[in-house]
Amino acid sequence: MFARVLSGTPYGVEARLVEVQCDVGPGLPGFAVVGLPEKEVSEARDRVRAAIRNLGLEFPQLRITANLAPADLRKEGAGFDLALAVALLVATGQVPRERTQDTVFLGELALDGGVRPVRGVLAVALAAKEAGVPRMVVARESAAEAALVEGLQVLPVADLGEAVAFLRGEREIAPAPRVIPKAPPPDWIDLGLVKGQEHARRALEIAAAGGHHLLLIGPPGAGKSLLARCLPGILPPLSLEEALEVSRIHSVAGLLPPDRPLLRWRPFRAPHHTISYVGMVGGGHGIPVPGEISLAHHGVLFLDELPEFDRKVLEALRQPLEDRRITVVRAGVSVTFPASFMLVGAMNPCPCGHYGDPLRPCRCRPHEIAQYRKRLSGPFLDRIDLFVHVPRLTKEELLGEGGGEPSEAVRRRVLEAREVQRRRFGGKPLVNAEMGPKEVRRFCALSAQARALLARAIDRFALTGRGYVRTLKVARTIADLSGADTIEAEHVAEALQYRAFAEEGWP
Numbered sequence: 001m002f003a004r005v006l007s008g009t010p011y012g013v014e015a016r017l018v019e020v021q022c023d024v025g026p027g028l029p030g031f032a033v034v035g036l037p038e039k040e041v042s043e044a045r046d047r048v049r050a051a052i053r054n055l056g057l058e059f060p061q062l063r064i065t066a067n068l069a070p071a072d073l074r075k076e077g078a079g080f081d082l083a084l085a086v087a088l089l090v091a092t093g094q095v096p097r098e099r100t101q102d103t104v105f106l107g108e109l110a111l112d113g114g115v116r117p118v119r120g121v122l123a124v125a126l127a128a129k130e131a132g133v134p135r136m137v138v139a140r141e142s143a144a145e146a147a148l149v150e151g152l153q154v155l156p157v158a159d160l161g162e163a164v165a166f167l168r169g170e171r172e173i174a175p176a177p178r179v180i181p182k183a184p185p186p187d188w189i190d191l192g193l194v195k196g197q198e199h200a201r202r203a204l205e206i207a208a209a210g211g212h213h214l215l216l217i218g219p220p221g222a223g224k225s226l227l228a229r230c231l232p233g234i235l236p237p238l239s240l241e242e243a244l245e246v247s248r249i250h251s252v253a254g255l256l257p258p259d260r261p262l263l264r265w266r267p268f269r270a271p272h273h274t275i276s277y278v279g280m281v282g283g284g285h286g287i288p289v290p291g292e293i294s295l296a297h298h299g300v301l302f303l304d305e306l307p308e309f310d311r312k313v314l315e316a317l318r319q320p321l322e323d324r325r326i327t328v329v330r331a332g333v334s335v336t337f338p339a340s341f342m343l344v345g346a347m348n349p350c351p352c353g354h355y356g357d358p359l360r361p362c363r364c365r366p367h368e369i370a371q372y373r374k375r376l377s378g379p380f381l382d383r384i385d386l387f388v389h390v391p392r393l394t395k396e397e398l399l400g401e402g403g404g405e406p407s408e409a410v411r412r413r414v415l416e417a418r419e420v421q422r423r424r425f426g427g428k429p430l431v432n433a434e435m436g437p438k439e440v441r442r443f444c445a446l447s448a449q450a451r452a453l454l455a456r457a458i459d460r461f462a463l464t465g466r467g468y469v470r471t472l473k474v475a476r477t478i479a480d481l482s483g484a485d486t487i488e489a490e491h492v493a494e495a496l497q498y499r500a501f502a503e504e505g506w507p
Contacts, residue, residue: 001025003090003097006104007068007083008127009075010120010252011287012335013294015127017104019069020080022087027063033084035068038076038286047078048085050111055161060092074333076286078108079118082137085109085160086167099167104128104136113160117141119254122247122261125149137163143176145251145261148244150178180240183264188233189226192406196397200227203388203498205410208234209417210477211431212470213321213343213383215306218390219360220353224346227390228302231344232268233407235300236415242298245338249297253290267299269341273308280313281326288328288335293320296341306345307375314380317343321383324434340434343384347376357392385433385470386498417480432477437469444472449489457496471495 001024008017018035031045052059066084068075083105089095106124107115117139125146128136135153138146143156154176157163165171191201200216204227207214216224238246247263250256256263271279271292278284282291293301303309320326320339327336349355350369355362364372421431424443435443446454458468474495475487484491 001091001093003087003100005083005087005090005100006102006128006133007080007106008104008120008124009073009077009079010123011073013123013249013252013290013337015120015123015252016073017124017127017131017133018073018075018080018083020083020087020105021067021069022084022091023065023067024060024062024088024091025065029061029063031064031066033066033068035066035071036074037068038074040078041068041075041080044078044081044084044109047081047109047111048088051081051085051109051113051160052088054111055113055159055164057089057094057164058092060088064088074287077118077120078116079106079120079124081109082107082115082160082163086163089164095164095167096169099169102134104133105163106136107139107142107157109160115139115157115159115163117258119256120252121145122148122244122251122256125152125154126244126248128152137166141258144179145247145256147176147178148180148247148262181260181262181264183260183262185237186232186265188407189229190233190407191230191410192403194223194226194230195400195403196393197223197227197390198404200388200390201404201410203386204231205234205414206474206477206481206498207231207342207344207386208410208414209432209481210385210421210473211342211433212385212474212477213433214345214386214388215381215384216344216346216388216390217349219357219392220348222390222392224390225304228300228304228344228346229268229270230407231300231302231342232266234411234414235266236411236418237265238263238298246298249290249294249338253295255295267296268302269296269299270302270304273303273305275309275313277310277313277316281316281320282328282335282337283330287333288330288337290337293317293326293339293341294337297338299341300344301341302344302346304346306347307372311375311377314375315377318380318383342433345384359392382464382466383470385474388498413481417477420480432473432480435473435476440469440472444476444487445485446472446487446492447489450475450487450492453489453492453496457492457499461496461499463499467499471499474498 004021008015090097121142122145129149137155140156147154155173166173280291282288324340326339350364351372352363354360475491478491479487
């Protein structure tokens, strides 16, 4: 007796459909699972056996062999439990095979037969849609997530018994409706609460408008972290396409909240400086899972106390900062993760934090300052668009009642600049920071005065080719904020302000 049903497994941020084959025949009683299963997949034998028996169904005392095809794909997680149980029941004639056709089964089984949610449901649902499979059976808690995929019929079940009754035609299950939630904005810190720091606030607006990377440098208590945490509040919400991308990544990582199957606002990730290399770029046991740089996709990655991060971790950011993706290679496995994020770093100018402070003298020796700054390599810094000095607040600013513009006012200007870019790039969800060489050449037209100013700056700041292009992109964003078609000298001049700290000896 033989049966086959479909299931799926996350693979990177995508998923692969897996054919669960079950053969029940004569021989010593046993239950073997083959097809390159990891330990948690092999343990499904005991969960399936207990679930079938506790629901009053018959578990055969025969030789059972289950194969997960393709056999060369590593299988992880407990998501195959439901498919294994259904395949076994079909092979033993307890469930008709007709209603299992063209259906993906995904869920973990409890010992009493309950179906529990697993990670990666949205990724598997998208893979089913792409493969032309019209129906999917999942745990009730996962139904809203799977139903986000348009055109896929999602059947939620509470336990294996409910699934068996449906497959036998004894009851019907209402498909889960496709609901696109309209989540209210999170409780972000409002820019209107930030006192002073007009220069840094302006840099934050430019970064948000063009998707540029930003480094905040200043003494302790100047407001660097506060400014960084205001950034999500001035960014536009995710489009539906972006929201599905971000939600799929978080689903595969097991971080998608059950009550929020679709993330509508841009993620803000702020890992501690003790994070490991794998935690940042992705990896882990078996098939690699997304790291922080992928969890920040279409959002913000905030690294506070930037020089305190491990040098290897920071250097690993160089490729994704440029390519907007990262490939993680392990033994027999190669996975590419999306990594289109805004990097925001914050750091002190020296180990004691008071270099250049007019009120508190720096106690660091010159070689200590040099060693501190050497923790950030030149190639890494060259990939940052805006270097922003965040000075100590004056007593007038601290004691003053009012702050600056609220986030809502700044966000409106950011949205207008993003709309200009959307039209420029033909409706594609690109921002100026993501322009390639062709787009830079086409859309970054300079006036004669701007070209002359930039020529002098190349010698003055010793700009590299990458630094020159990034200056052009920032100037393009500043021009967009001012509503100009051509990049003028004042736009280039402002962009150059963010490239170096000559007065502090910053590279």
